[in-house]
Amino acid sequence: MNASDRTPADLLRSALAADPARPLVTFYDDATGERVELSVATFANWVAKTANLLQGELSAEPGDRLALLLPAHWQTAVWLLACSSVGVTAEVGGDPAGADLVVAGPDTLDAGLACSGERIALSLAPLGRRFPAVPAGYADYAVEVPSQGDRFAPFAPVDAGAPALVVDGVERGGAELVAQARADAEALGLAPGARLLSGLGYGDWKGLSTGLYAPLAAGGSVVLCRNLDQLSPDSLAKRVESERVTVTEV
Secondary structure, eight states: OOTTOOSHHHHHHHHHHHOTTSEEEEEEETTTTEEEEEEHHHHHHHHHHHHHIIIIISOOOTTOEEEEEOOSOHHHHHHHHHHHHHTOEEEETOOGGGOSEEEEOTTSHHHHTTOSSEEEEOOOOGGGOOOSSOOTTOEEHHHHSTTSOSSOOOSSOOOTTSEEEEETTEEEEHHHHHHHHHHHHHHHTOOTTOEEEEOOOSSSHHHHIIIIIHHHHHTOEEEEEESGGGSOHHHHHHHHHHTTOSEEEO
């Protein structure tokens, strides 16, 4: 990746320029049998649409704080990069009452209602399906995002030193996050083209780094597994082989 990349959104742009067709995020949910593979180009398109939703429809601005109440999931990864693109601080598991916006999944809808700002709900169902009925007090992400533009340009430049992520009570600016992700990638032995399988949650920095930021910083990809405890050791070994995994973190 480019040494000049200073935000997660920069890392994604570099990945897109280098090889848009390669896999970036492969997601498994072993409770539902779901498998989704997103190339760099497809992932970047989802990020652009989500960033346009944030900036255009939800009126989010640099410095706003978004409580992200979602598990480890490919759509969570999209939201993290969309926030970075706009300059919004993503607070993973943050307090909705103190946030400007909230993004919630099926298990966190009640908690998210404490946010007085815009609220977005994700069904997290296979294929990104809509809710059967839009949850009260929310807009349905699957309804709102498809019509958004495929390219994104921020209204204001994103400050790489401004807070980009809060997790486990620790706040990181964009440049600090990128530097830590690069260091983690080196510690994990990730080289360009590496394929990391992560069964860790997104509730702390280690899970976020192994499940998204470190592979992105290294020019690699991630096999992100939710509910991995429901997979037998033999099935896990087969997945490692079939997905050509080079590093495993579970």
